[in-house]
Amino acid sequence: MNCETLILVSDKFVDFTADKKAITVSQLNAMLEVPEHIIPGTLKLIPGLGISDNDIVELTTKINAQHTSSHRWDVSALASRPRPAKPCLSHKRLPHNTLIGAPHQLDENRFRMDLCIDENSELMRDHQTGQHVQGMVLVEASRQAFLAVTEAFFQDEGEDSAYFVINSMTTEFMGFVFPIRSHIDYRVVSKDINERRKKFSVEIEIIQGGEIRTRSTISFTVYPNRIISEREAALARDAVKVFLSEFQQPASTVVAE
Incomplete structure (x- = not known):
């Protein structure tokens, strides 16, 4: 019995499926209407990027209902595909906006997580061109990575909620990331932790096919929310005062004759 393996990706990656053993959700739905004898053999589906939970549920339900x-x-x-991290780690309220899986610790300073992309995410709903994942999606995934690792491994239970401040962030793009399985390697370069704040410098690499496709170097500081919120509120008040002062007209002077 022949077995054909196909990568399943979301519809927004339709260009990626040309001349490859890859198929979009819509193309698969159309294939389900084709009689089995037209394309004989076993068809094995491997999850790529962009597909949503709803896509998976609908497709598997339809496949299981077929008389084949x-x-x-x-x-x-499809059932063992990478799952997105919890909202408390990614700081995203809607699950489809989380671009990373839950981080796993490799050693004291190294962590790893999957790249998880839903085409309904905020960064993909309005823009997708070509066959590769857009650069800003990868930048946001790197940002979520440092949030998740810090929340999971450097915040003590019962500790005040954290406020993250990015001090610097640079990203190098070494190659395209295509909508197939990828992971993120995270390394703590340095850390300086005291009772008032936690300061980190980290290096984050997105890996596909054993090759580094992007590398982000990020420096950030974590403060207790109550401390930075007070400071932020004061700065916001000052900004409003300066802004409104630009609209204040000097009072007109009346000269008596």
Whole structure:
């Protein structure tokens, strides 16, 4: 029995599927209407990037409802696809805006997590061109990575909620990231932690096919929310005063004759 393996990606990556063993959600839905004898053999689906939980549920439900041989579809890999991190780690309220999986610790200063992309995310809903993942999606994934690692491994239980301040951030793009499985390697370069704040310098690399595709170097500081909120509020008040002063006209002077 022949077995054909296909990468399943979201519709926004339709250009990626040309001349490859890859298929979009819409293309798969169309294929489900084709009689089994037209394309015989087992079709195994491997999850790529961009597909949503709803896509997976709808497709597997439709496949399971088909009157085909038991070996027609192999969707086991879809169930074991990388899952996004919890909102408390990514600081995103809507799950489809989380671009990373839960981080796992490799040693004292190294961590790893999956790249998880839903085409309904805030950065993909309005822009997607070509076959690769857009650069700003990868930058945001790197930002979420330092939030998640810090929240999961450097915040004590019962500690005040944290406020993150980015001091500097640079990103090098070494190559395209395509909508297939990728992971993020995270390394703490230095850390300076005291009772008042936690300061980190980190290096974050997005890896695909064993090659580094992006590298971000980020310096950030974590403060207790109550401390930075007071400072932020004071700065906001000062900014409003300066802004409104630009609209204040000098009082007209009346000269008596």
